Amino acid sequence: MTGGCGRRILSLWLPDLALDRWRLAADATQAALDHGPLVLIADTAHGPRIEAINRHAGAAGAQRGMMLADARTLCPAIATAPADPAADLAFLEKLALWARRWGPWSALDAPDGLLIDVTAVPHLYGGERALLADVNRAFAGRRLTVRAAIAPTAGAAWALSHYGPPDAIVDGAGPDFDPEQGIARALSGLPVAALRLDRDVLTVLRRLGLKRLGELGTIGRDAIQRRFRNRKSPAANPLIRMDQLLGRVPEPLLPVVQQDMPLVQRRLLEPIRHRPLLDRVLADLAADMARELEGRGEGARRLELGLWRVDGEVAVRRLELAAATREAAHICRLFAMKLDDVDAGFGIEMVRLRASWAEPLELAQGDIEASAEAQGTSLAACIDRLTVRLGEKAVSRPVPFASHIPERAQRWQRPLDPEPASQEQLAFHKRPLKLLDTAERIAVLYATPDGYPKRFRWRGKVHEVARVEGPERIAPEWWRERGSARLRDYYRIEDEAGRRYWIYRLGIVGDGRGDLPDWYLQGLYA
Known part of the structure; x- marks a missing residue:
């Protein structure tokens, strides 16, 4: 009909999207793998898992979702390539x-x-x-x-x-x-x-x-x-x-909408090989990009600079900014740190600057912060410069996270990203400002089975307990831990020298979840 x-x-x-895309992107050496059994794999907690198979691998018994170790028992000659779901x-x-x-x-x-x-x-x-x-x-x-x-x-x-x-x-x-x-x-x-x-x-x-x-x-x-x-x-x-x-009830579908990203470029009459000329072209492109973004009411969060050489090679440098900006001078300063290792070869004949990620950025009256950004001293500009110098993942900040387990009570995120609205810090007793990366085990030299610690050894030194407050009992997160996880009893203690510590006893005598309780030191009070 x-x-x-x-x-x-x-x-x-x-049905073969992953493998077809891999074939289109593979070079001659990789494409040779497709003449025999080939699978695309993804790493999991239990080992590599097969995400896609070619015709030869399917004939050998491999299947999607099968673990690679099981497939190799059927066909030891299977070749592998990494799957890329994002691509x-x-x-x-x-x-x-x-x-x-x-x-x-x-x-x-x-x-x-x-x-x-x-x-x-x-x-x-x-x-x-x-x-x-x-x-x-x-x-x-x-x-x-x-x-x-x-x-x-x-x-x-x-x-x-x-x-x-x-x-x-x-x-x-x-x-x-x-x-x-x-x-x-x-x-x-x-x-x-x-x-x-x-x-x-x-x-x-x-x-x-x-x-x-x-x-x-x-x-x-x-x-x-x-x-x-x-x-x-x-x-x-x-x-x-x-x-x-x-067709009895509607099914909502979300159309794919093409977004035209701001792009400016320069086709040069003569190829350039020297850095001062490249900096001048970059300054012109940054000014053009700033005008383009201003006309759209947007600011760039991610910028890509492409350099086309005479021999056909393309060098690409990328920036990811902490906050949306269209400040040309700031863009030039950041890219200047990434152009020192550019090999111009026989010359660069085209330079293209593209904003692959832009966010709304309204026009605003000039203020102190705007003036500071123009001088490269604002917080966002400082974070951008640190990120370019130290790496994308080197600059972050802690934010509270809703967990009553101390080592899970905070997470790290990008410096200027807003805190998640749904994550509210839970109200606890006063906690130490300094937590050890990993709680260190201590030896309690004298303590009643369920009473206060009297003396403990930490890092080879014995500390007499002068004052103690607690306990504060914290139960394990039952939804993410095994049923055998033990309770924690936290104590705030002060030794004879006036130093204050945060220690806890892992387990209770006779709880049926292990031997005698262990003691750990997790934080220090200033």
Whole structure:
């Protein structure tokens, strides 16, 4: 069936997206690995896991999700390459923009698919069959594997592209022109996995004997609703997914919107080889970028400077700023620290500056902070200069985190990023300002089983306890630790020399979770 009216959604599934992208990016040496068994792997806590396989690896018994060690027992000759999910997602986003040739908007169907609205478009190609043929030719030209389908809803199109015949089309015309009945009849033979449900939900349906979409209609909605009444997520509730597939309820889709990033460049009449000339070009580009950003009401957070040499080589230098800025002098100062090692070769013939990340930055009346930034002495400018000099991860600041475990009560983040609104510091007793990176074990020379410490040895020196306050009992975080984790009793103590410490006893005598309690020193009071 190729006719029909109403909304039309094109679903594109790229089953080998990760491997296809790897092939396009691989050099000649790496591409030779594809002639034999090859898998893309990702590191996990239990060892490398297979994320993608080629045809030879699949024939040898390797499967997606299998641990690499298990696959090597089946085929010791399997070659490996690292998987890159971030690069796959970026590649898919570019494909979404490219695929808008077939419709006014496209949306990501992560991790390996696209959804495109082709309503009122097929007649431009001579019909839906001709449109699907054009899709296959275009993806074949880019050396990408694709399965395509067209249906009245996103759910139905997805089900057909993943589990239906190649280039399937459903127009939704059923008895008495009822679209729901037409979709239900066309998709009744597909497996229940076509509903895009979680793995555990599919297991429950199979145990109930429901293996095909048509079988869901043989039992009442009330029976399914009772089984899944507490499941609010669409991926965990078969009724919600079925209603989306049949068009009874809308399914929100988020179109991919192309963002034009500010870009300025200079094509030089004569190649330049000397640093003073490069600095002059950079100053001109920075001024152009500042004007471009000001016109858009934005400031740059990430900048990329590309230097095209005569021999075709490209040198790229990147900056990531602590706060949005469009101050040309500040940009020049930061890039100046990154251009000392640039090899101009036979000369640089083009210089391009691009803001790959920009944020809104309104015009404001000049003040002391703006004047300080112009002089390179503001806090944001200082952090930028330290980051360029010391490295991107060398400058950070601690922020409170909602955990009652002392060593987890703070986290580190970028210097000027706002604190998470949902993370409020918990109110405790007075804690020491200085915590040891790792609590150090101490020997308590005398203590009653559940009483105060009288004397302890730390770093080879014995300390007599003059004053003590506590205990403050802290229970383990049961949701992230094993049930055998022991309680902590914290004490604030002062020795005979007036030095104050924060120590704790790990465990209680007779708690059944280990031997005698151990003692640790975790903090020092100023």
